[in-house]
Amino acid sequence: MSLREHALFLFRSAVGTVQPALMLQRAVKLQGDGCPQLLVKGRAFPVKRDLYLVGFGKAVLGMAAAAEEILGDHLVRGIINVPLGIQESLQRAGMREMLLKPHSKIQVIEGAKNNLPDPAALKGAVAIQELAEGLTADDLLLVLISGGGSALLPAPIPPILLEEKEKLTKMLASQGADIRELNIVRKTLSLLKGGGLARLAHPAQVVSLILSDVIGDPLDIIASGPTAASSHSVQDCLQILTKYNLLHNLPKSVETVLSSSPTKPTASEDYSHVCNIIIGSNTLALDEAKRQAEGLGYATLILSTAICGEVGHVAMLYCQLIQLVCLGFASLGEGPLSDAVRGNLLQLAAELAIPGLNLAEFLQTLRELGPERPVCILAGGETTVQLQGSGKGGRNQELALRVGLGLHRAQATEVSPPGRCEIVFLSAGTDGQDGPTEAAGAFCSPQMVAEALREGLDVEAFLRNNDSYTFFSQFQGGHHLLVTGLTGTNVMDIQAILIRAMKRS
């Protein structure tokens, strides 16, 4: 198998292990006939009378299918909002276990094309709101939440219009706001986010099962925390709008809502009827990829499950890491060149401030790996892209293109470690959709940029226009694109770097 096939296999293994049904089955059980109890990760919730289900997010269809199997006749009714086209995509991919049965009690509403809220998602949100409002103290509401839930549960506070909220979110995202910043703003302008759904469902017992797609698994940021007490206030929102220079350009409706928002976070309110439980995250996916990579004979290290920061900086970090591994393969792991690369890496990591990353320790472990075995470095997280151009792309494809360019440039240097190694880099979204494109991500190698030039494709020009998808679609007939279709799950992005010494002929 080629390195590329290995990388693809690792990605698929990682995604396979965080299939929603699997995670739900691991976490949830229904026990007892007379007075049944819902058992979630060791916690018991009595089912006093009726059990309802709502859900929203990219992984929720499979979660709901598994939940319905477990809940059986105890489930009275459910409504889920899932991405447009997901049922067809999963059906086409033969993933029947992710689909609801023909006479399901769960109503499915598809919407939010390209992860943007739309009237269909709004209709679903209204239906979920109505269901929550009608509950009593004897009811239990099971809430299934996954990434993409923010766009799939839009409920702007009147008089804000859906388009106004969408435009503001888009402006923030295009200027490089991270998901925390985006969702603090979304929470302030929404009825159901920031704990709103849980408040409406009171006095029913609310149990939320959450598949995390946010670094550090913060309950009040994932899908904008519809059932979590918010630790943010309107001041936090105003600060973010100020940071991105948007405060003086707001629609009147947004100004009205901001000026009448409570100044305290909702955390002070009573959430004793709510229990939020994380049932899966990027860590699970990377652990499985590591297991598989070791099985393939790689010395495997997980760099971090919290990779974040501006995509160009993250690309530099990966290029320098690859360079360091190649220096090791070339028996140049000790010496001034390696020391310089290590120094660059430490500085880059300090600038990126990746939570929990102890790069010095990681580099020490890397140093101790012998040159006998190929190396696999795995990472997960979510970068941010500051859009400058009008091209089509996503953060994974942009990252792969930037890493390709960095490796190409490194090859041109005097000591050319990447030239002595075989290298494949893959970055892809576990949800199968990278930005508004049909690809999950892309592969790159150190040869890619030179080969593209021979096809008349100028990588730097594509990058200037944030046009990574167009580049990868045109280059070698799309061979470097990873197209999986919607996977039905979502635990952020994954990077795999595979390196082995070049065979001497």
Ligand SMILES: Nc1ncnc2c1ncn2[C@@H]1O[C@H](COP(=O)(O)OP(=O)(O)OP(=O)(O)O)[C@@H](O)[C@H]1O
């Ligand atoms: N032309 C482009 N080039 C690079 N990145 C882009 C481009 N257009 C959009 N993006 C990036 O794509 C991201 C949005 O993609 P997507 O909808 O897949 O987000 P997501 O974070 O995976 O969604 P969620 O977390 O809600 O599941 C934004 O970060 C945005 O900056």
Ligand SMILES: O=C(O)[C@H](O)CO
């Ligand atoms: O939906 C969202 O807000 C993002 O996917 C983060 O959870």
